[in-house]
Amino acid sequence: MKLLILLFSTFSAVNCARILGFFSFPSISHQFVFRSIMKEMSLHGHDVTFITPNPLNDPSLVNLTEIDVSNAYELFRKYDFSNFGRSSLSIFAITDMMNSFSEEVIAVEMGQKSVQELLQKPSDTFDLIMIEPHFSFFFGLKKKFDAPIIAVSSMNVYSYYHHLTGNPTHPVLYPDVFSEKLGRQSSLIEKLDSTFVTLMWILLSELLMFPRSDQLADKYFGEGGPTIKEIIKDTSLWMLNVNPIFSDGKPNVPNVIEYFNIHMKRNESYPKDLQQILDNAKEGVVYFSLGTNVRFDHVQGDVKKTIIEALGDLPYTVICKWESEKLEGQPKNVHLRKWLPQQAILAHPHVKVFVTQGGLQSSEEAIINGVPLVVIPFLGDQPLNAQILTSKGMAETILPKHLHRKILTETIMKVANEEKSFAVLFSRYRNKAKELRDIFLDQPQSGIDKVIWWCEYVIRHKGAKHLRSPAADLPLYEYFMLDVLAVVLIALYLVFKVSKTIIRILMVFLRTTLLTTSKKKKKN
Structure with missing residues (x-):
């Protein structure tokens, strides 16, 4: 019996993983989703560290250590998000507001003593890192802790993230979430607008958001190592809260998983x-x-x-x-x-x-x-x-x-x-x-079971690199086959020039022949 108990304890230790969940956004509607996941991971026997502005404070969850960053809500109340959309603001204004807000949230949350103490731990402290991807800075945790990273979103993510993962991002078929458009775009104006939004996210990410995230990541996690963009492209798994009613039908690469219906069991009652x-x-x-x-x-x-x-x-x-x-x-x-x-x-x-x-x-x-x-x-x-x-x-x-x-x-x-x-x-x-x-x-398994299974899958397979799409390594010019198009156009141009030259030579030769023949006839 003692031997069996020891054996089962060993199995338990093998299956238990050390998980860091850093979900920074101060909004309870977002946090309901993350709290459900972290609670269930704890109930599955994993050693979970949960950084959140909305801690569960459940003493029965003995495997859960929470770091309360609820003071970030003071920042949320400073901003007017009631007009945070393209009907009121430009893409540039939306980006500027989100950058300002995110940097203030980062400064407050990363400056907390308990978070700073966490960052002093060895690089092998965790077996898995889980983050909310809307602030790209948090991908930088990969620079500090050598563990696979899973991006968990309480909604869909913007188009450039999909592109960096290898997912199709055609602006006519799959407009960006901030384009506020649904399904295939039919009119030319709609197509131009959707393309504009997609291109703006690429430019703003490359020229503004990612460089700033790199600076902050160097400050809090140490200089050197991969860039934020490289970490995003190398993320083990993307878990997006997209239900079948709201899905745009986009085909996903293997490391992009859609889940839904995981925050419903709150056991609410009426006063x-x-x-x-x-x-x-x-x-x-x-x-x-x-x-x-x-x-x-x-x-x-x-x-x-x-x-x-x-x-x-x-x-x-x-x-x-x-x-x-x-x-x-x-x-x-x-x-x-x-x-x-x-x-x-x-x-x-x-x-x-x-x-x-x-x-x-x-x-x-x-x-x-x-x-x-x-x-x-x-x-x-x-x-x-x-x-x-x-x-x-x-x-x-x-x-x-x-x-x-x-x-x-x-x-x-x-x-x-x-x-x-x-x-x-x-x-x-x-x-x-x-x-x-x-x-x-009407689904084959519950949303929370799906999330937990995939998280544990990444742990079991040490990052599950085999799920990563080769399309994630394609630069834009290759993705749109601009190099192939350039070669074809150059080839067509060369064929045209050579053909034109040959025709010109033939015409000269024919003209010369005709003139010679004409002169001979006149002489005779």
Whole structure:
């Protein structure tokens, strides 16, 4: 028996890996995804170090060491991300804002004593590094710790990352997430705009973002070693939160894995007063929340007043996430809360419509519960998500610049009241939501099981270099076959010049022959 116990302990030690997860972005909607992964890795017996602005603080997770960098939220509140999109800002302004924000976050988080102590550990401390890729600086952890690196994103990533990995990045077929376009581009204007966005990300990455990340990586992780771009191209695995409803159909190379539906098990429950409000709302409930990244104190103009007035016009009970729980002129049917258990609310049978900003996590939660949407997209991937949800038939979209009291009221009523229409149109939005839910949930394994399996696969195969696509090593001129095109054009040009010269010589020879013949005839 003692021998068996010793043997099993040995197996456990072999299977246990030391994992560093550094997920820096101060947004709970992002962190829900990463927390689920880190928790599950710990439950699988791995020794996990988790650097996050939203620690789990779960004493039952004995294999989990958390480093709290929640002070980064102070920086997030300084920036107005309510207009962070191409409808309001240029690509250059978006890049400038993200660079400024990321550098401040890096300075705060990397300056913490616990993080600095971590960086003093030996280079072989970890068997795997997991990071969020939106700030390219964090790829530099590979310079400090000699371990395979996995990039885990709570959404898709921009087009140049796909190119560096070897994924196809055709701007007509697969527009960049920041182009705010969906699917194949048909008009010439759309094609030009999508190409412009793709090329801008290449130029801005090469000339601005990567060089600055290299400077910061040298500062915090030591000089020398591979560049940030080289590390990105050599990343063992890319894990992107892309569900089948939002997928653009892009074929992925072997080391790009799409996952989804891993943040849903939060075991949320209602406070007693909220339970009563939901249960007593026999006429139906409209749930209103613009997520965690859009704050009403950042929204400009009379938008706040417009929204409250529109919600007050509805014949339904409204539960609304707001910055305060009381508001001057608050309608009787509107209940304000600073924080709400969103998954639990969406699962309640009385909820008729979810008014949302269109964030990926909120959209997935609505799909899973079959709740139709009214989307008011503000920033990032939200405009694109809104287009997808509307094109799929489970949502209506209102752009912030078109947001008026009457439009908001009528749109909510349109989505909520569809069930009272005639038989052919009966419950169209909700039926579409249920159809998408069936597609979403019909998968061979759970999202979290897929993520954990692939992470452990990389550990087992020491970086899984065999998954890496040779396309990752192709420079742009080879990827677009410009060298081949140049040779073909030069060959055609040479053929043309040689042919032209030969024809000219033949013409001269023919002219000379004709003249000689003519002279002979005249002489005779």
